Amino acid sequence: MPKVIFIDPEGIEHRVDATVGQSLMRAAVDSQVPGIEAMCGGNCICATCHAYIEDERLATLAPPDATERDMLECTSEPRANSRLCCQVPMTEALDGLIVRVAASQH
Structure with a gap:
């Protein structure tokens, strides 16, 4: 089972087991990672699961689609x-x- 290291806004690491195919948001919520509010439940309409991918594998991810890009523009600190x-x-x-x-x- 793959693992993800979430670093919350306080700098605390949370090592989370994630299921292949599961979204990073669902893995974080299921593991109660602080700061991931996920108010829309994964429908890409609230941006309350905004995070920064800090790994060379960012380039291996599919790029954000137009809806995600629009939501990211609404965040307070897009990067x-x-x-x-x-x-x-x-x-x-x-x-x-x-x-x-x-x-x-x-």
Whole structure:
């Protein structure tokens, strides 16, 4: 089972087991990672699962689609490595992925 390291806004690491095919958001919510609010339940309409992918594997992810890009523009601190966790499916290749939860989800 692949693992993801979420670093919450306080700098605390949360090592999470993720199921292949599961979104990073669902893995974080199921493991109660602080800062991932996921208010829309994974429908890409709220940006409350905003995080920064801190790994060289960012380039291996499918790029954000137009809806995700629009939602990311609504976040308080969008960056080049910003993603909505609900839009990133977990794969075996992402084992060990490091994800920093954005300090503000609004």
